Amino acid sequence: MSKDETLGEALRRQGISRRGFLKFCAATASMMALPPSMVPAIAAALEKAMRPSVIWLSFQECTGCTESLTRSHSPTVEGLIFDAISLDYHHTLQAASGSAAEAAREAAMEENYGKYILVVDGSIPTANPGYSTIAGISNKSMLLDTAKGAAAIVSVGTCAAYGGIPKANPNPTGAVAVSDLIKDKPIINVPGCPPIPVVITGVLAHFLTFGSIPELDALGRPKAYYGQSIHDRCYRRPFYDKGLFANSFDDEGAKLGWCLYKLGCKGPTTYNACATTKWNEGTSFPIEAGHPCLGCSEPDFWDGGGFYKALSMPTEDITRAAVYAVGAGAAAGVALGAMNRAKKTRAVKAHEKVTINDLEKGADDD
Amino acid sequence: MLHVTPATELKVEPAEALTCNVQPLLHEIRHALARLLDEGGHTVIDLRSLPLAPGEEQQLLDELGQGEVYARLHALGPTEIIESRYPGVWIVVHYNSSDEVIGKFIEVCDIPNLLRSQQQDIQQGLEQLQAQLPEVTN
Numbered sequence: 001m002s003k004d005e006t007l008g009e010a011l012r013r014q015g016i017s018r019r020g021f022l023k024f025c026a027a028t029a030s031m032m033a034l035p036p037s038m039v040p041a042i043a044a045a046l047e048k049a050m051r052p053s054v055i056w057l058s059f060q061e062c063t064g065c066t067e068s069l070t071r072s073h074s075p076t077v078e079g080l081i082f083d084a085i086s087l088d089y090h091h092t093l094q095a096a097s098g099s100a101a102e103a104a105r106e107a108a109m110e111e112n113y114g115k116y117i118l119v120v121d122g123s124i125p126t127a128n129p130g131y132s133t134i135a136g137i138s139n140k141s142m143l144l145d146t147a148k149g150a151a152a153i154v155s156v157g158t159c160a161a162y163g164g165i166p167k168a169n170p171n172p173t174g175a176v177a178v179s180d181l182i183k184d185k186p187i188i189n190v191p192g193c194p195p196i197p198v199v200i201t202g203v204l205a206h207f208l209t210f211g212s213i214p215e216l217d218a219l220g221r222p223k224a225y226y227g228q229s230i231h232d233r234c235y236r237r238p239f240y241d242k243g244l245f246a247n248s249f250d251d252e253g254a255k256l257g258w259c260l261y262k263l264g265c266k267g268p269t270t271y272n273a274c275a276t277t278k279w280n281e282g283t284s285f286p287i288e289a290g291h292p293c294l295g296c297s298e299p300d301f302w303d304g305g306g307f308y309k310a311l312s313m314p315t316e317d318i319t320r321a322a323v324y325a326v327g328a329g330a331a332a333g334v335a336l337g338a339m340n341r342a343k344k345t346r347a348v349k350a351h352e353k354v355t356i357n358d359l360e361k362g363a364d365d366d
Numbered sequence: 367m368l369h370v371t372p373a374t375e376l377k378v379e380p381a382e383a384l385t386c387n388v389q390p391l392l393h394e395i396r397h398a399l400a401r402l403l404d405e406g407g408h409t410v411i412d413l414r415s416l417p418l419a420p421g422e423e424q425q426l427l428d429e430l431g432q433g434e435v436y437a438r439l440h441a442l443g444p445t446e447i448i449e450s451r452y453p454g455v456w457i458v459v460h461y462n463s464s465d466e467v468i469g470k471f472i473e474v475c476d477i478p479n480l481l482r483s484q485q486q487d488i489q490q491g492l493e494q495l496q497a498q499l500p501e502v503t504n
Contacts, residue, residue: 016441016442017441017484017486017487017490018484018485018486018487019439019441019480019483019484019487020441020442022479022480022484023439023441023442023445023460023469023480024442026460026469026471026480027460027468027469029412030412030414030415030468030469030471033415035412036410036411036412036471037410039410233417234417235417235418235419235420235422236419237417238386257419275417276414276415276416276417277414281466281467281468282414282467282470284420288420
């Protein structure tokens with residue numbers, strides 16, 4: 001597809017019928033979480049859409065976000081979205097490396113200055129630029145340089161959106177999110193560890209279709225996907241409302257598919273599309289597989305006090321916290337914080353590892 | 367592949383339906399059918415946007431059953447279009463070229479738009495036919 005060709009022209013050139021195009025638009029509307037009544041408007045917009053240039057930068061990340069996207073085997077829809085964009089730089093996927101790859105990035109930036117979409121996955125280290133470099137260029141320097149000519153930035157994954165796991169205590173690399181460094185560009189956060197592939201392509205499709213960024217929530221996430229909590233859309237919600245909970249992973253409640261709140265489910269405080277869009281082509285999602293939601297699309301989810309602790313539980317035994325409070329003459333909240341810090345220090349000194357037994361014990365205690 | 371059982375006497379009991387979303391959906395379809403008769407309104411329900419427990423989607427499809435029409439299109443991967451046992455209620459499932467589901471809809475209309483020949487395709491077909499028959503003059 002040439003850059004002067006519209007998507008409609010490109011699809012026709014590839015021998016795709018109008019019927020095929022309408023099917024593509026229906027699937028795209030569903031992907032963008034738009035009502036089916038929007039299909040004619042999407043068809044009209046996509047018909048005329050021009051091919052945008054995309055530069056994808058990967059910083060402190062595990063490649064899970066790229067894996068998520070490239071494992072989405074939907075060549076007729078997400079694939080077409082990717083045919084419809086010009087992915088000019090993605091150092092995990094491209095054949096070129098080192099200075100040749102950087103030359104491709106600079107050429108794409110120059111040619112599409114002010115118009116390209118910058119996609120970032122991974123957090124950016126600020127403690128020492130040497131923690132993460134690409135072709136000798138620090139992550140921070142590359143981000144600041146590439147962001148200058150971007151029309152919009154998409155922070156893919158919780159690391160790019162909020163710092164993610166690299167930012168987890170004690171944050172040895174001084175990891176920060178894209179939005180901590182860039183203040184003068186529209187930024188769309190697409191968090192998740194990893195994000196649902198269709199959400200990544202849905203955001204790109206939205207930009208391609210409407211030439212604008214979707215409506216965002218207070219944390220910079222598209223409301224279409226992150227507008228409702230996992231809890232509110234969870235098929236196990238009726239059990240929560242009836243007070244029916246699994247108390248361990250193998251009790252009768254777990255077998256009957258009851259609510260996982262007491263096993264630490266973060267669904268009530270987590271906003272994502274897992275409960276409806278689901279994973280692996282709509283097959284299932286963690287709660288359907290019997291595991292509590294970890295809250296991976298929320299800031300600082302890794303430091304949320306324990307994946308298997310119920311949301312209403314303090315992070316330590318409350319009676320011990322009271323002793324701390326009396327001893328220190330401080331409020332209980334401060335005491336809990338002190339206790340957690342003490343525990344962390346002990347854990348660091350002893351290099352403690354969390355075992356399955358610890359997790360089970362935690363669940364039983366709850 | 368979509369499994370729709372033939373018309374049966376299956377009834378959805380609220381106690382069996384985990385999210386209790388199947389019955390409201392059936393009522394939504396009922397309202398849409400009434401609208402189709404009264405005003406000719408076309409309704410599309412995207413099943414991917416609804417929270418359904420494991421088995422509930424199948425429960426819904428079983429309740430809708432299969433009617434007289436089954437069509438399979440081949441446009442950007444297969445698409446199955448099935449008229450349910452309630453005329454005017456269609457189940458449309460889009461697959462990609464790897465046979466993975468990329469969209470699943472309930473359409474309430476006299477005929478889903480995708481089944482119609484599209485103007486642009488008709489035009490293209492006419493041009494191709496004319497090219498095949500050079501001696502035919504307009």
